[in-house]
Amino acid sequence: MNRWFWGVAGLIVAGLVFWQRDALFPGEAGRVTAVLNQIAKDVSFGPGEGNVGAIRRVSSVVDRFAPNVSIQLEVLGVGEFQLTGRDEIQQRLLAVRRALKRLDLKFHDIIVTVADDRQTADVHLTATADAEGEGRNAGGFEALEFDFKMSKPEGRWRIDQITTVPTLKQ
Amino acid sequence: MNSSDVAGPVPWWRVAAVGRNPRVTIVRMAVLVVLTFLAFRYLFVPVRVTGISMSPFYKDGERRWISPALTTVGGLNRGDVVAIQTSGRQVMYLKRVLGLPGEKIRIAKGDVYVNGERIEEPYILNRSPSWNWPTNGSERLLGPEEFFVVGDNRAMPLENHYFGVADRKRILGKVVR
Numbered sequence: 001m002n003r004w005f006w007g008v009a010g011l012i013v014a015g016l017v018f019w020q021r022d023a024l025f026p027g028e029a030g031r032v033t034a035v036l037n038q039i040a041k042d043v044s045f046g047p048g049e050g051n052v053g054a055i056r057r058v059s060s061v062v063d064r065f066a067p068n069v070s071i072q073l074e075v076l077g078v079g080e081f082q083l084t085g086r087d088e089i090q091q092r093l094l095a096v097r098r099a100l101k102r103l104d105l106k107f108h109d110i111i112v113t114v115a116d117d118r119q120t121a122d123v124h125l126t127a128t129a130d131a132e133g134e135g136r137n138a139g140g141f142e143a144l145e146f147d148f149k150m151s152k153p154e155g156r157w158r159i160d161q162i163t164t165v166p167t168l169k170q
Numbered sequence: 171m172n173s174s175d176v177a178g179p180v181p182w183w184r185v186a187a188v189g190r191n192p193r194v195t196i197v198r199m200a201v202l203v204v205l206t207f208l209a210f211r212y213l214f215v216p217v218r219v220t221g222i223s224m225s226p227f228y229k230d231g232e233r234r235w236i237s238p239a240l241t242t243v244g245g246l247n248r249g250d251v252v253a254i255q256t257s258g259r260q261v262m263y264l265k266r267v268l269g270l271p272g273e274k275i276r277i278a279k280g281d282v283y284v285n286g287e288r289i290e291e292p293y294i295l296n297r298s299p300s301w302n303w304p305t306n307g308s309e310r311l312l313g314p315e316e317f318f319v320v321g322d323n324r325a326m327p328l329e330n331h332y333f334g335v336a337d338r339k340r341i342l343g344k345v346v347r
Binding site (some may be wrong): 005007127128143166 | 184187188192193195196199220221223254256257258259260261262263302304307310317332334335336337340
């Protein structure tokens with residue numbers, strides 16, 4: 001009986017370890033995922049956040065982009081726009097915070113492909129944003145797919161490029 | 171007298187944890203886990219509707235079931251409501267299939283034309299006459315693995331409604347309930 005009891009317990013523990021393997025033994029893909037989830041968390045904000053906290057979190061997000069980062073976005077109902085460099089991203093993030101009362105950005109189904117040299121990675125993910133405010137950004141967006149190109153020049157993963165991936169073709 | 175004769179009754183907590191026959195319990199557990207995985211992956215996938223693009227028949231917050239297996243067996247037909255995958259299954263678009271592979275599609279003043287003929291859409295309550303697609307006034311010829319999909323809420327402004335052509339590999343399955 002003891003043998004079977006411990007056998008079942010071992011199987012359950014092995015299953016839990018396998019299920020949470022990325023959290024327990026994070027590889028490069030796990031680190032990239034953690035960086036992206038932290039970015040989504042720092043971009044999000046609630047109605048009660050102060051200026052100091054806002055600037056600190058925006059700086060934290062901007063720090064995760066490469067200095068010459070390029071972002072090409074196509075948002076339904078908003079249109080296409082391009083951002084280049086950290087300064088432009090910082091200004092846009094602060095402008096979004098001024099325009100909205102609340103923003104909840106989430107990344108889903110993050111697929112990370114790390115290159116053999118472990119210095120670059122391609123990421124495919126889906127983002128959803130729930131926003132409250134006035135103007136054309138109010139309401140956020142239902143779901144948008146993005147491709148991220150990332151690199152690790154100084155031991156930290158940074159975003160080099162973001163492009164929108166069309167789920168439906170025209 | 172062997173060792174099992176002197177072991178005494180099995181404690182209740184062991185029976186609760188692994189059953190009277192642990193070997194049978196393990197086999198049952200394994201079968202149950204596999205069947206549950208297969209059922210929720212291929213037979214019936216639960217989804218929660220968010221947004222208003224499929225209103226009025228699919229309301230924000232409703233729960234529905236998608237069946238990849240029944241879609242593979244029965245195929246896709248005009249009028250089916252399907253779930254379209256993004257980078258995975260956590261977030262999907264729910265749209266209605268209006269155009270099938272090889273057909274020519276056009277939307278003019280809110281009406282949908284397939285191969286030049288206007289189709290009836292009883293599930294549409296209000297349609298905006300400002301809907302025109304493709305914007306150059308031509309028709310869109312669908313490829314062998316392409317389906318034209320649109321939401322039911324055609325009262326929405328065209329620029330706020332996400333619709334277009336979905337590849338078959340992106341369509342997880344149709345809504346069965």
